[in-house]
Amino acid sequence: MVSPSAKEVFIQGVTSQGRTFRPSDWAERLAGVMSQFRPGGAWLGGHLSYSPWCVPTVINGVKCVVVHRDLQAAEPMAWDFVMNFAKDNDLQVAEACLVPDEKPAKG
Structure with a gap:
């Protein structure tokens, strides 16, 4: 279950059984x-770039899609589609906040 207080939900390309989800480009698709x-x-031309509400990434070697909670407020059916995709494919879902990489200090 996804908590309404989380700003971002991570759909991980790993099933509840620990298997890597296929096809390998599922997150980009x-x-x-x-x-x-x-x-x-x-x-x-918006179809040529990812929405900031649904972004593919790799975290610790695992393909993921980061879904921002704002998608749910703006497009509830789109949110349901993404969450049902994760559920239907038995993918692990985690709530978190993506922290940007720290930029080195100029000196």
């Missing part, structure tokens, strides 16, 4: 489908 759902709505 899912984020591509969700590219039209973005702040301000869809725009011409």
